[in-house]
Amino acid sequence: MGILERKEREKAQKRASIIESAEALILEKGLDQLNMDQVAERSEISKGTVYLYFKNKTDLVLAICDKASTLMNEKTSKVLTQNITGLQMVYQMGINFIEFVSEHPEYNRAIRFMDNFRNTEQVLTSEYMGACIQNRQESFRAMVRAIQIGMQDGSINDTYDPNQLALLLWATSHGVKDVAYMHQNADHFNLLDNLGIDLTTMFKGYMKLIGEGIKGTNKTNGDFESFFETQIQLERSERPD
Amino acid sequence: MGILERKEREKAQKRASIIESAEALILEKGLDQLNMDQVAERSEISKGTVYLYFKNKTDLVLAICDKASTLMNEKTSKVLTQNITGLQMVYQMGINFIEFVSEHPEYNRAIRFMDNFRNTEQVLTSEYMGACIQNRQESFRAMVRAIQIGMQDGSINDTYDPNQLALLLWATSHGVKDVAYMHQNADHFNLLDNLGIDLTTMFKGYMKLIGEGIKGTNKTNGDFESFFETQIQLERSERPD
DNA sequence: TCAAAAAATGACTGAAAGTCAGAAATGGGA
DNA sequence: TCCCATTTCTGACTTTCAGTCATTTTTTGA
Missing domain, CATH: 1.10.357.10 (Tetracycline Repressor, domain 2)
Structure with a gap:
């Protein structure tokens, strides 16, 4: 059953991509300006999805x-x-x-x-x-x-x-x-x-x-x-x- | 003209009292939980008045x-x-x-x-x-x-x-x-x-x-x-x- | 006593975190 | 290929809180 593994891999990739977006935003504007809408936008996903990968x-x-x-x-x-x-x-x-x-x-x-x-x-x-x-x-x-x-x-x-x-x-x-x-x-x-x-x-x-x-x-x-x-x-x- | 002086003194006192309220709240709950409505309430003034004494x-x-x-x-x-x-x-x-x-x-x-x-x-x-x-x-x-x-x-x-x-x-x-x-x-x-x-x-x-x-x-x-x-x-x- | 000036108010606006009902995509079985 | 159950995703909505401002209240000096 390679599908489950693929899904796991894709999940990990998306998680990593959200983290990278957040890192880039922190680098650009500082942590106090970090904004979840922008994290979502930069990751090319909706805000709701961000909250599927991170509790808050x-x-x-x-x-x-x-x-x-x-x-x-x-x-x-x-x-x-x-x-x-x-x-x-x-x-x-x-x-x-x-x-x-x-x-x-x-x-x-x-x-x-x-x-x-x-x-x-x-x-x-x-x-x-x-x-x-x-x-x-x-x-x-x-x-x-x-x-x-x-x-x-x-x-x-x-x-x-x-x-x-x-x-x-x-x-x-x-x-x-x-x-x-x-x-x-x-x-x-x-x-x-x-x-x-x-x-x-x-x-x-x-x-x-x-x-x-x-x-x-x-x-x-x-x-x-x-x-x-x-x-x-x-x-x-x-x-x- | 002692009225102006009295007003200045009262202003300074109110300012100090707002600061004291904020300090107490920071001590109790930490700075990240500091909330301007609570500062106003504890100082027994309205929120708008807090903003007359502090820009933000x-x-x-x-x-x-x-x-x-x-x-x-x-x-x-x-x-x-x-x-x-x-x-x-x-x-x-x-x-x-x-x-x-x-x-x-x-x-x-x-x-x-x-x-x-x-x-x-x-x-x-x-x-x-x-x-x-x-x-x-x-x-x-x-x-x-x-x-x-x-x-x-x-x-x-x-x-x-x-x-x-x-x-x-x-x-x-x-x-x-x-x-x-x-x-x-x-x-x-x-x-x-x-x-x-x-x-x-x-x-x-x-x-x-x-x-x-x-x-x-x-x-x-x-x-x-x-x-x-x-x-x-x-x-x-x-x-x- | 009164009107102008100063001080105070709190309902309102906007921004951003976090939610959730419904839409879209996926995958296995017929 | 189609179907539907399950998973994944969406974005409009709720909530919280900083900050504003038209209006009210208080003070002052004449």
Whole structure:
């Protein structure tokens, strides 16, 4: 019975197409201007059909968050397989995070929106919410793992509690991201432009500050600066566009 | 001509009373549930009158942000007058910030909401927006000032650029605040509770991490831990409720 | 006491989320 | 090929809420 399978596939495609329409609209006009009539129009279906695929607007935004956090999570988890020190893994996760937000402003907006949701009925009954939480927790555990590896190879100071340190890195990196990409959401209070500091400088400064605070006894790791330059060169040689 | 003055005073009072109603509603139900009919009802005036005092809902929220940032700004600026080292000033500003958010969840919600605004007509034409930006910039400059003081008294490493360091402290502390008080907005992904780490521990950990990264050559300042304990004891003796 | 000015009102408009009765398309059996 | 049951889709309709404005009420000063 291949018909059922075909139907399933078509359903998934339509669902994905609605999500893509919503993403494009978020990119163009911002999330606060997202409008279900427009999502329907851009997907070339009626409004009612949108509601066959997503329970409500919140559900649709959470589906985008799910997609975003899955993508981010894959990138983060992959870092653990690289043959580098724990500290360098932490650096690499930071680079990935900043790149992700830079490449996908619409995902950043969706996730910021999600973090402002209160636990309403709509949020609690969305099947996507659980997936988002799982993805985040997995990324967080990858961070803890990188820290543990770093403590074993001597690149990270092992007097910290790995969970607590991961929590601090998570929190501070999100703060840096929010300030660095404030212009993606709002231009008021654009500290970076006001101070004439560019994104890379800020990010390097953050890594240096954090690096100083967490560095272990093994001094052969090199600092973030040199690691960063190597990575950038690697990427340029991989994608010479 | 005391009538005009009286009218001005009454206007200001009514304006303040509308703001208070909105704050209470934000505290009770969250900002996404804030509704202008309810604001009017709670203020015991008609909806139309609310719109005589505030151009629109955005304007009202920005008025709350103005009030909040003014309050925070006063606290921050006052730190500069204390007879402590620059590093201790930075610590104290952090303590004030965390206390502020803890005491005023409604203000935190309003400001988070503001940071998600895009620069629409409504935002640009609100007289409160400019005030908010000014308040923030003033707080930021106070932070820069504290860092400069710290570099002079040897409590802060003077190889950093003061502006860049202030930017990093601003960004990271906001990140820590957002994670620490995520439950004020949303309970999903409540990292603190998941890991069984309490707010004070996280905050101390943050200050330790940062402190390590920025500490200067003068080692007589004492660490954050001891500074924090002193401050807490001071406050307890000042307000023995 | 009264009329002009100021302040307040609430019914109304418009926009957008969400619903649902009916229309259209699909698919298996005769 | 036709039929009809099931699935899928539609868009007019309902509801909610921001924002408006013609009208009413209150205040003021003469």
